[in-house]
Amino acid sequence: MTDLWGGLYAAARLLITLDPDLIEIALRSLRVTLSALAIACVIALPLAALLAVRRFRLRRATIAILNALMGLPPVVVGLVVYVLLSRAGPLGVLGLLFTPTAMIIAQVIIIVPLVASIAHQSLRELWAEYHDLLISLDTTQRQRIATLLWDGRRSLLTAALAGFGRAIGEVGAIMVVGGNIDHATRVMTTAIALETGKGNFALALGLGFVLIALAIAVNLAIHWLSRTERGQQW
Amino acid sequence: MVEMLPLVATGVTVTRRGKRLIGPVDLNIEGDGVTVVIGPNGAGKTTLLQALHGITRLNAGTVRWACPATQARRAQAFVFQTPVMLRRSVLENLIYPLRAGGMARKAALALGREWCGRIGLGAAEGRPATVLSRGEKQKLAIARALIIEPAVLFLDEPSASLDGGATREVETLIETAAKGGTRVILSTHDMGQARRLARDAVFLLRGRVHERGPAPEFFHSPGTAQARAFLAGDIVE
Amino acid sequence: MLKHLVSAAIATVLIAPLAHAEAMKMAVTTSFENSGLAEVLLPAIKEDTGIDVQLLVVGTGQALRLGEAGDVDAVLVHSKAAEEKFVADGDATHRREIMYNDFVLIGPEDDPAGIAESESAPAAFKAIAETEAPFVSRGDDSGTNKKELSLWAAIGLKPDALGDWYKPVGAGMGAALNTAAGIDAYIMSDRASWLNFGNKGDLALLYSGDPLLFNQYAYLPVNPDKGDHIRNDLAQNLEEWLTSDRAKELIDGYRIADQQLFTFNAEQTDASQAAE
Numbered sequence: 001m002t003d004l005w006g007g008l009y010a011a012a013r014l015l016i017t018l019d020p021d022l023i024e025i026a027l028r029s030l031r032v033t034l035s036a037l038a039i040a041c042v043i044a045l046p047l048a049a050l051l052a053v054r055r056f057r058l059r060r061a062t063i064a065i066l067n068a069l070m071g072l073p074p075v076v077v078g079l080v081v082y083v084l085l086s087r088a089g090p091l092g093v094l095g096l097l098f099t100p101t102a103m104i105i106a107q108v109i110i111i112v113p114l115v116a117s118i119a120h121q122s123l124r125e126l127w128a129e130y131h132d133l134l135i136s137l138d139t140t141q142r143q144r145i146a147t148l149l150w151d152g153r154r155s156l157l158t159a160a161l162a163g164f165g166r167a168i169g170e171v172g173a174i175m176v177v178g179g180n181i182d183h184a185t186r187v188m189t190t191a192i193a194l195e196t197g198k199g200n201f202a203l204a205l206g207l208g209f210v211l212i213a214l215a216i217a218v219n220l221a222i223h224w225l226s227r228t229e230r231g232q233q234w
Numbered sequence: 235m236v237e238m239l240p241l242v243a244t245g246v247t248v249t250r251r252g253k254r255l256i257g258p259v260d261l262n263i264e265g266d267g268v269t270v271v272i273g274p275n276g277a278g279k280t281t282l283l284q285a286l287h288g289i290t291r292l293n294a295g296t297v298r299w300a301c302p303a304t305q306a307r308r309a310q311a312f313v314f315q316t317p318v319m320l321r322r323s324v325l326e327n328l329i330y331p332l333r334a335g336g337m338a339r340k341a342a343l344a345l346g347r348e349w350c351g352r353i354g355l356g357a358a359e360g361r362p363a364t365v366l367s368r369g370e371k372q373k374l375a376i377a378r379a380l381i382i383e384p385a386v387l388f389l390d391e392p393s394a395s396l397d398g399g400a401t402r403e404v405e406t407l408i409e410t411a412a413k414g415g416t417r418v419i420l421s422t423h424d425m426g427q428a429r430r431l432a433r434d435a436v437f438l439l440r441g442r443v444h445e446r447g448p449a450p451e452f453f454h455s456p457g458t459a460q461a462r463a464f465l466a467g468d469i470v471e
Numbered sequence: 472m473l474k475h476l477v478s479a480a481i482a483t484v485l486i487a488p489l490a491h492a493e494a495m496k497m498a499v500t501t502s503f504e505n506s507g508l509a510e511v512l513l514p515a516i517k518e519d520t521g522i523d524v525q526l527l528v529v530g531t532g533q534a535l536r537l538g539e540a541g542d543v544d545a546v547l548v549h550s551k552a553a554e555e556k557f558v559a560d561g562d563a564t565h566r567r568e569i570m571y572n573d574f575v576l577i578g579p580e581d582d583p584a585g586i587a588e589s590e591s592a593p594a595a596f597k598a599i600a601e602t603e604a605p606f607v608s609r610g611d612d613s614g615t616n617k618k619e620l621s622l623w624a625a626i627g628l629k630p631d632a633l634g635d636w637y638k639p640v641g642a643g644m645g646a647a648l649n650t651a652a653g654i655d656a657y658i659m660s661d662r663a664s665w666l667n668f669g670n671k672g673d674l675a676l677l678y679s680g681d682p683l684l685f686n687q688y689a690y691l692p693v694n695p696d697k698g699d700h701i702r703n704d705l706a707q708n709l710e711e712w713l714t715s716d717r718a719k720e721l722i723d724g725y726r727i728a729d730q731q732l733f734t735f736n737a738e739q740t741d742a743s744q745a746a747e
Contacts, residue, residue, distance in 0.1 A: 087541035087698055095700060097542050098496060098527065126321075133318035135289045138307045139334050147330075151321040179527040181496075194528070197645030198505055199652075199670035 007205025011213075014206055022207070026214060029187040032100050032174070033167040036107035040167075041160055044112045048119035048159075049145040052127040063120065069113035074106075078173030081106045085177065098179040103187070106173040111163035118162055122155035123148050157226055161219055168215050188214070238299045238306050238385045239417060240264035241286065245295035248281050255281045256441040258295060263419065267433030268412050270449070271421040274470050277438040279421035280315065283388045286419065287312045308335070310386040311379035315394060317371040324366070325350060325359040327374060331382050349377045353407070369400030376407050380416070387411060389420035393427060405431060425465065429453055437461045439470065494523040495544040495705040498534035500614055501643040503547060503688065506572070506663025506732055508725050515721060520708050530613040530643065538562055541697035545706040549688045550614035563691035564703075569713050570722050570733045571687045574618060575665055576678040577648070578604070578657040586657070592681040593625045600628060603636045605656035609647050610639025618686065619659045625683075648674075661686055666727040687736075714739055 014022045051063055083089050085097040085105075096102045126148055134144050149156065171189035178185035180194060188211045195204035240262055247257025256278035263269055263286075271279050284290040286297055288307060299306035311331075320327050325346050332342040350359045353373040358366070363374060372392060379387055389408065393401040401424075408431060412418045422428050428435065432449035437456070445452070445461045456462045464470045503509065504526060513524055527537060531548045538546040539562045546563065548554060549571075558566050576586055576595055584602040589595035599606055608630065609616040623630055630637060640650050644664040651658040652672035660668075665676060690710055695703035712718060714737040722735040 087700060089540070092541075092698075098525070130318060130320065132289065132312075132314055133320075136287065136312040136314075137331050137334055143334050147320070179496075179525075181525040181527060184494075184525050196649070197501065197643050199645055199648060199668040201670055 003201045003205060006202030007209055010202045010206025011209035012206075014210060022210065024183070025186050025188055025191050026210065028100065028185075029168060029189070029211070030214070030218070032103045032187060033107065033164060036104045036111065036167050037160060037164050039104065040108045040111045040115050040163055041156075043108070044116035044163075045119055045149055045156055045159075046145060047112075048116045048123050049148045050141075051116075051120050052123040052148060053141060053144045063117075066113045066117045066120070070117050072110060072113065073172070074110055074170050075172035075176065077106055077109050078176030081109065081173065081177045097177065098181060098185060100178070100185060102177040103174040103185060106177045107167045107170060110170060110173060111167050114166055115159045115163040118159035119152075119156050122159070123152050126152045126155075154226065157222065161222065164218065165215060168211070168218075238301050238309055240300060241386070242298045243286060243295065244298075246282075246285050246292055246297060247294040248278075248285055248290055249293045254441055256285065256438075257293075259285075259441075259443055261286075261436065261443060261446075263417070265433075266412070266415065266417060268408065268418040268420065268431045269434050269436060270428045270432035271419065271436045271438055272423075272425070272428055272464070273438035273444075274464065278441040279438055280390050281441075282438060283312070283390050283419065283421055287388050308382075309384055310388065311382060311384040312388045313372075313375050313379050313390065313392055315390040317375035319363040319366070319371055319374070321362070321364055323360050324355050324363050324374060327363045328378050328381055331378060335382060345381060349381050353377045354403070369396050369403070372396060372400065372404055373407065376404060380407070380411050384416055386417045386419065389418065391421055391423060393422070393424060401427070437464065439464075493521050493705065494525055495702045495709065496525045496527060496542070497545045497547060497709070498527045498529055498537045498543045499547045500531050500534060500549060501528055501645070502549070502613075502615060502661040502664050502686075504528040505644055505667055506661070507667050507727065508663065508722070508733060511721055511725055512718070515717065516709065516712055519717065520712050522705050522709060524709065530611050531617070532612040535562070538691065538693045541693065541701060544693055544702045545709060546691040546693065547688060548614055548691070549686050550617050551687060551689070553614075553617070554689050554691060557691060561696075562694055564694055565692070567690045567710060567714070567737065569688050569690050569718075569737050570735045571685050572733045573662050573679060574615070574659050574684040574686055575662050575676050576657065577651065577660050577665055577674050578677045579655040580673050580675045582675075582677055584657065587677045589678055592622055592678070592683045595678045596622050596628075597626050599657050600626070600633070603634055605636050605638065605654055607647055607651040607654070607656045607658040608637065608639040609644065610641045611643070613643075614686070615644060615659065615661060618684075622659075622683065662730070663727070663732045666730060666732065688733075713737065 051059060081102065082097065084091050085094065085102055086092055087097070130147065134147065139147070169189060171193050174187065175190050175193065178187070178190065180186050180190040188207060192204050192207045192211070195207065243259055243261040245258040245260060248255045259282060271282060273279055281290060285292060287310060288297060289312070320330060325343070328349050329342040329346040332345060333339065347359065350356045355370060355374065363371070366374065376389070376392065392408065393404050396404065405427065408418055408420070420431070434448050435446070435452045436443055437445040439460055445456060445458045447457070453465065456465060460470050499509070509526060516522055516524055527543060529537065531550045531553060534546050534548050535553060535557050537543045538557065547569070554566050557563050578584070578586065584598040584604045586595035586598050589598060608619055620630060630639065638656065640647050642650070644660060645668065647658060648660060648664065648668050649670055652670050652674050655673055662679065690713055692703060692706035692710060693701055695701045719735040722733045723731065725732055
């Protein structure tokens with residue numbers, strides 16, 4: 001219990017003093033995760049809509065694979081991305097290993113299946129509702145996808161937030177491909193792992209509480225923004 | 235307007251899970267006015283309309299229009315028994331087919347507002363369509379079908395579970411469209427509605443056209459015993 | 472709204488690769504990072520040479536793999552046999568000894584195996600094995616792990632043949648210490664990690680001082696033949712600095728709880744020659 005109080009105290013101290021190291025890694029965490037989320041959404045949401053509207057031969061298999069990949073162990077993703085980006089690997093010339101970009105790539109791979117699966121669940125229901133009308137109106141596949149994405153945007157937000165949650169709390173993959181380099185690739189979760197390793201439980205917990213607060217703040221902000229948007233729309 | 239008629243259906247058969255829903259159906263639709271499809275529950279009215287519209291896969295037979303299929307497709311509209319409301323505002327629902335057809339947003343909005351007024355939803359144009367009453371939804375669905383000025387309009391039980399006032403408004407919309415040159419094909423359970431609107435009637439029984447004829451004669455003196463029984467309100471199987 | 476989010480995110484991605492002009496990457500062991508010495512040395516290196524040394528804190532095995540793949544410019548580890556093989560394989564240009572610290576034996580304060588009175592490190596290990604008191608091993612093929620295994624071998628024991636009391640956790644020094652603190656087990660740790668460790672619980676330092684427990688750190692510049700991206704120039708500058716008087720002063724002067732942790736032992740004469 002004393003560790004928990006110590007953690008709360010450490011979190012409060014870090015926040016009140018606006019600890020420059022904390023602000024640096026918190027901003028880097030946000031930058032990496034939000035970038036990964038944006039890229040993942042651009043890939044996953046249209047994919048989810050396509051899986052909803054189009055019947056093709058490998059559709060069921062694709063959905064099953066996406067569902068299975070939701071549980072992808074991050075450390076394995078990290079290792080695969082490491083092997084690809086390593087100087088000795090096929091993409092080594094890009095020099096991306098141990099950069100925030102490498103961390104973004106790993107996170108994109110981790111959250112695309114999650115965002116796509118959750119988005120597909122809700123878009124499938126929406127498609128069941130819209131199916132007859134959109135077929136009758138002789139819409140193109142592109143129009144169907146666009147309609148589902150736009151009209152389903154509220155539930156897609158939930159999918160995106162789930163992706164954000166998984167990415168911001170992820171440590172296994174970004175530790176391997178980012179390297180937890182101070183002032184370059186250290187983020188909240190890798191800093192927490194580092195402090196835990198040093199036995200500094202209070203500081204590690206403090207960082208953990210700040211991370212939780214950060215995640216809640218981002219969720220609230222996005223919900224608030226989407227509500228304002230709905231107010232204007234309707 | 236595209237010259238689409240006559241519509242010629244030959245040997246149309248739809249089978250699902252080993253059960254024949256309709257067919258074989260041979261049917262010619264030409265001229266103008268309203269064709270009413272009637273028949274007991276399960277006779278295949280909905281399936282027939284969807285087959286003619288081209289949104290149900292045929293297991294046998296053909297549906298031919300006087301113009302090429304792609305052209306024909308864009309010149310017809312379908313109103314479903316349960317109106318499908320897009321999760322958008324009333325106005326956005328109305329202009330959706332126009333925008334899908336490539337009309338500029340500004341022109342579409344102008345036309346959409348005009349139709350909003352025409353169906354008495356002018357004040358509600360910004361409201362979500364999903365919270366409208368059943369009658370308002372049906373009017374909106376019909377307006378959304380008519381906004382593209384279709385040559386042929388299909389309606390599947392357009393006034394099922396509507397009250398008298400809403401039914402009258404819906405029928406007015408249909409009559410106006412028919413007078414404006416849109417060929418209307420609708421199915422209904424409501425024999426009063428069938429009598430009020432029909433120029434000719436198709437009596438469907440067990441997936442086949444059992445009797446067909448111009449409205450006054452059909453309703454006054456049907457040629458078959460089953461049609462007579464159905465019109466008299468008996469149970470027909 | 473969504474558009475703003477997306478464009479903001481894209482903007483952040485584009486600014487992301489803000490690399491420092493004079494940065495080099497060095498893989499070091501967890502025990503080195505946990506000692507806190509890096510926090511003293513890195514700012515001084517930056518000040519004196521302008522080099523921004525980016526540390527990749529991993530186990531010895533992974534550190535050498537990173538060097539082998541050409542993903543780092545230099546390696547600072549402590550596992551002589553592996554280092555010599557690394558040089559022999561052509562992965563590093565040479566091996567340069569820099570400093571040493573020592574390993575210590577940690578255990579529960581009441582010391583059920585009585586190792587505090589041992590005459591040597593192997594004797595202490597033998598006492599633990601005889602009482603079958605719980606012992607936590609890193610089990611991660613790190614330099615520390617290899618040293619520990621060599622001590623078991625010295626008394627003729629094979630870790631995989633030991634009983635349930637021997638617990639290889641497959642983790643870094645800190646995590647292994649956390650485990651030992653949790654179950655009141657014996658563990659071998661480097662002195663620095665132990666002194667810096669914040670969660671000591673009922674554990675205490677019970678035995679140290681046998682020269683067998685000395686832990687030599689060596690610096691290995693990665694072979695520049697691995698590609699143009701290898702900053703061998705910076706690696707050489709760093710080596711020169713690590714063997715300089717300034718480094719000697721900082722390393723020997725570094726203290727935790729009034730204890731000296733590291734002893735500088737680089738051969739400085741060679742250093743000046745190598746630097747020329």
